[in-house]
Amino acid sequence: MDQAIPPELEFSNPLGCLPCPDSPLSLDSAFYVERPPIEIRAYQQITQPGSVMRIKAPRKMGKSSLMLRLINHANSLGYSTVLIDFHQADLGIFESSTKFLRWLCSNVTRQLGIAYNINDYWDEDIGDKVSCTMYFEEYLIPQINGPFLLVFNEVNLLFEYPKIFMNFLPLLRFWHEKSAHSTIWQKLRLVLVHSTEVYVSLGINQSPFNVGVLIDLPEFTHQQVGELADKYQLTLTENQLHKLTCLVGGHPYLIHLAFHYLYDHQTKFDDFFHRASTDAGIYKNYLKRFWILIQKKPQLVEIMQQLIAAKKALKIEPISAYYLESIGIIKSLNNHYLLACDLYRVYFSYKPIFPQVPSSIYIEQLERDNQYLSNLVYVDELTKVANRSQFQKAFKMEWECMAIKHNPLALIVCDIDYFKLYNDTFGHLAGDVCLQKVAQAIQHNLQRPNDLLARYGGEEFVVLLPQTDGKGAMFVAAKICLAVKELAIASGVPKSVDSQHPVVTISIGIASIIPSSDYHPETLFMAADQALYESKKAGRDRYTMSSEFNFKY
Structure with missing residues (x-):
């Protein structure tokens, strides 16, 4: 015999099988709330x-x-x-x-x-x-x-x-x-x-x-919170809905979890609400995850203490703000930040999780962060030319600069022919020496201070040529092809594979464009990469200008 539901409990008719708040809502779920538009x-x-x-x-x-x-x-x-x-x-x-x-x-x-x-x-x-x-x-x-x-x-x-x-x-x-x-x-x-x-x-x-x-995706509005309460057949007052929305900030999962718990456990709202921000509440595991994340980064401790005590939005240094906003614990307001909801303020106020961090530790952490950022622009360790990170930084900078000046930017993508076969024949140590010599040969043919050579990965190099149209880039590419061939490094390619390449050669793809908002820098790179493919397809040891991008200066 079914047990009668006591009248003092704040829910009405049974719903049968409830959705798990941790899982995506199925297409036939009655608990999905639309967030127009x-x-x-x-x-x-x-x-x-x-x-x-x-x-x-x-x-x-x-x-x-x-x-x-x-x-x-x-x-x-x-x-x-x-x-x-x-x-x-x-x-x-x-x-x-x-x-x-x-x-x-x-x-x-x-x-x-x-x-x-x-x-x-x-x-x-x-x-x-x-x-x-x-x-x-x-x-x-x-x-x-x-x-x-x-x-x-x-x-x-x-x-x-x-x-x-x-x-x-x-x-x-x-x-x-x-x-x-x-x-x-x-x-x-x-x-x-x-x-x-x-x-x-x-x-x-x-x-x-x-x-x-x-x-x-935004949080639920107060109206949408009420709509979900109706779907759970919960008879909550406007004041209770308001208190819940203020507590969890309209976070869909936290709202679903609250309603699921209220219905499934036949619990009074006040009992649920008083325990929600503690280790005895339903959000314990969710909140503990934030505690672990913050404890791993001592520089965030002082910031969290300031946010908890603040009565208005605060200015936060960018790296910490990015991290805290990414995990969802703060939200921005006119370039200032505040805690995303009262749940975090109450929980972290009562739980003694923030040790006093000596300023020296905080400074050391910032120094490590700064060192990490500096390392991104170092040269490639093997070839001593720019690495991929430095190329990407320079690429973005030159793209923006050429867009302002309305001048062309050329990109050359180079790939050493049959390099895998070279490594298999002579070994990786010889392969490293080959990469170094090829890098030096390319670098020797770049005359202007803003021309940049970088090792992009493996046997692939890229050359960035500001204020250079297609004709100028082809001139540089021709010199690079000749310089690599004149190194006279035995390729190790059997005649049965390709009798035309007894020495190491290089294939090149070229593209030139006048940067503008109509294009993204990656478009230029992919065009040069496609031209490189055409060079490989045509027999290697040559350069090919992209048919898609070739702006004359």
Whole structure:
């Protein structure tokens, strides 16, 4: 016999099976609360050819629930849909860009039900990004009838593998930009879902991928909190709803957890509310996670103490503000910051978790942070030319400078021919010496102080030439090709493989553009990379000017 519900409890009819607050809400869930105009905006965006949409928010803000509805909407429109969840990838997939991009291609192929044909399009000489692009452009997408929605979930996991995301995100940007003039790529609609709670590195204070439309999920409004209470069939007063909203700030997960607990445990609201901010409350594990994160960074202790005591928003130094806002414990207000909700203020006020940190420790931590930032601009240890980080910094700076002056910027991408075979034949020590000599030969042919040579990775070098049009860049490239060949380093390439390359040679791709807001710097890089592929395809030991970008000065 069912037990009667006491009249003093603040809930009404049983709901049966309740949704787990920790899981995404299923498509048929009665507990999903829309946050207009978020859903309509997202649905409209995927109908745009070649579109990109980013859904980002701190953990447990409802990103996955929205993602499921977006995919379902695309299916209802007859789109082909693929969901790539990086939680499903084995750790070994992230060991190299090759493994990662081949895994991506295989996963997409399988979900689309298309025959596996990756090996016919993969060529280590042209690189992983070009191979992946060719596979999508020439094989996968042409077989898809109608629009193709490709969703990447938990993109934040890639931030733990810099070598992966520094290749992958620019590749997605390049695909998006190709849609401006390619009907093939207009079929593709990209959606990236990621949490803001991954502390990428001290030097990054914004998303590394800022293309397309951003869907930044907001907290529930007071009205939406009331709507969810009705879905749980809870009879709460306006004052109780207001107290709950003030306590957790409208955070969807924390609201769901409260209502789930009130209904499932048949608990009075006041009893729940008085325990909520303590270790005896339902938010204990959620709050303890913040405690652990803050304890790991002593420089945040003093800042948290100031925020707890403050009656108004405070100015916080950028690195600490970025970290605290990313994990969702503070929110910004006109370039100042305050705690995101009363839950954090009350919990951290009563829990003695902040030891007195000597100023010397705080200073040492800041010095380590500054040293980390300085290390990003050091030269490549082996070749003694600029490293990849320094190139990217210079690339951005020169792009902005040339845009202001309306002058061209040229980029040369170089790749040593048959270098893997060279390493296999003579060993890695000889390979290191070869890289050093080639770097010196390239550097010797750069005459101007602002010309920059950098080792981009492995046997690949890049040359940045400000105020240089296509003709000037081709002149430099010709000198580089000749200088490398004149080193007369035996290539070790058997005649059966290629009788035309007895000595080490280099292949080059060139692109030149007058920077403007119409383009992103990565567009220039991908154009030069494509031209490099053309040089490889045409027989190596040559330079090729991009047909897409070649602005005369």
